[in-house]
Amino acid sequence: MDSFQKKVVLVEDSPIALEILQRLLNSSPEVAVVGTARNGLEGLEVITKTQPDVICTDLLMENMDGLELTKRVMAQDPRPILVISNFVQNTDIDTIFRLLQAGAADVFPKPTTGSPTDYEQIKAALIAKIKVLSSVKVAARSQQKQPLTSPPEEAITSGPFLKTKTRVSNMTTPIRVISIGASTRGLQAIQKILCKLPSDFPLPIICTLHVGEGVLSGLVNWLSCECSLRVKVAEVGESPVPGTVYFAPEKNHLELDSRSKFMYLRSVPGEKHCPSITVMFKSIASYYGRASAGILLTGLGNDGAQGLQAISQIGGLTVAQDEKGGAAFGMVKEAIALDAAQYLLAIEDIAPFLVETVLSK
Incomplete structure (x- = not known):
């Protein structure tokens, strides 16, 4: 694998969708799929082994869904996560916001029919999004809500910013x-x-x-x-x-x-x-x-x-x-x-x- 390629792990329980996504991403000289998993539990192991730049995951999966995978990754080993799912369409607002709150970097709707032709039509947009997300800095997130606190009395920021x-x-x-x-x-x-x-x-x-x-x-x-x-x-x-x-x-x-x-x-x-x-x-x-x-x-x-x-x-x-x-x-x-x-x-x-x-x- 070339050093400039963006390393991606795919977590997807549909063998057909996984194969299509893997083929689409590997068709780009700037992206390399370095690991795959059938659910979030397997995904955690693959992510630890491969250390990808971006994680692409489905939402609904057995043994650990995409939401729980996102929470685990962002709490333990934070990196950009793109959720690719049928359930992140424009009408799935609550689902989208729960994923973003958990730390997902973005969402990407799957084609409605799931045919290889439809996937081919979204290839450029998907690859472009992965390239952008690979440069996004992410930080660990606690899975517990933090209480509201006021800024410290003498809080000082760096550089030219004053108290x-x-x-x-x-x-x-x-x-x-x-x-x-x-x-x-x-x-x-x-x-x-x-x-x-x-x-x-x-x-x-x-x-x-x-x-x-x-x-x-x-x-x-x-x-x-x-x-x-x-x-x-x-x-x-x-x-x-x-x-x-x-x-x-x-x-x-x-x-x-x-x-x-x-x-x-x-x-x-x-x-x-x-x-x-x-x-x-x-x-x-x-x-x-x-x-x-x-x-x-x-x-x-x-x-x-x-x-x-x-x-x-x-x-x-x-x-x-x-x-x-x-x-x-x-x-x-x-x-x-x-x-x-x-x-x-x-x-x-x-x-x-x-x-x-x-x-x-």
């Missing part, structure tokens, strides 16, 4: 809006933030998230059940109000007009992300100025970095998720390079920080 208490006390303009940007891997991070905010949180929260087509409505319904805040897709002509979380719609950028009402903007040819985090952040900065706050969570690429910079340069508050979360660090890394992030915080510290910041004014 939390010092920066908060120096703020002179009350924050009027919170904006959050994240990639697909930020689903669970957004949930962790929103679920720790009180139902009477006195500001609107506006979010842009990179998600697959057809997923957004399920995401909104799921978050509505998980947190005490109202969660919805922003509507054209609607004004953001306190205690409500608004998400940018699919296939449209979300902006504010001169009257603080939401408006949609269609993407232009060549744009990589629509909706775009940077477009949203820049619109927030333009309308709210120093009263705006932007939060950029980890993810691949650079979307959001220039937008966070716009908020920082106009005098608003900017926060970025630190690298310890284990997700892809590309977007935050770009923001740091632009000196756009005033605070670098662990995901569990962001909600308490926001509450303290808002209530201190």
Whole structure:
């Protein structure tokens, strides 16, 4: 095997699906299947022996399913996991989020018919996803829920970032809006933030998230059940109000007009992300100025970095998720390079920080 090839372990209980997947992946000179298993229990042994760059696993299997395998791997020997299953379609929102919460890096729906021809049609997308995931940093996850704790009194981040208490006390303009940007891997991070905010949180929260087509409505319904805040897709002509979380719609950028009402903007040819985090952040900065706050969570690429910079340069508050979360660090890394992030915080510290910041004014 060439040193540049991405090593993959396949965990799949269907002999036919396993054979097809193995043939598809091995057809790429950049991917090598170094081991296979019929269930999660066998998978753990194969993973230990082969030390793959990426694990591809089915969901429903006897003797240990894909969810339990994901939990075990992320607790003991963390590495990127791609769940390939019939049960991670756009309608399987709850299943998808349980997998992401357990630590899966992403999900990939199997072809509905399971024929070799249908698998061949998804080959390029599957190989591209595996190549991306092979570069994602992941960290161990405890299988027990951690209690909510506030940031340490004298918490200091590295480099140019100042003590939390010092920066908060120096703020002179009350924050009027919170904006959050994240990639697909930020689903669970957004949930962790929103679920720790009180139902009477006195500001609107506006979010842009990179998600697959057809997923957004399920995401909104799921978050509505998980947190005490109202969660919805922003509507054209609607004004953001306190205690409500608004998400940018699919296939449209979300902006504010001169009257603080939401408006949609269609993407232009060549744009990589629509909706775009940077477009949203820049619109927030333009309308709210120093009263705006932007939060950029980890993810691949650079979307959001220039937008966070716009908020920082106009005098608003900017926060970025630190690298310890284990997700892809590309977007935050770009923001740091632009000196756009005033605070670098662990995901569990962001909600308490926001509450303290808002209530201190």
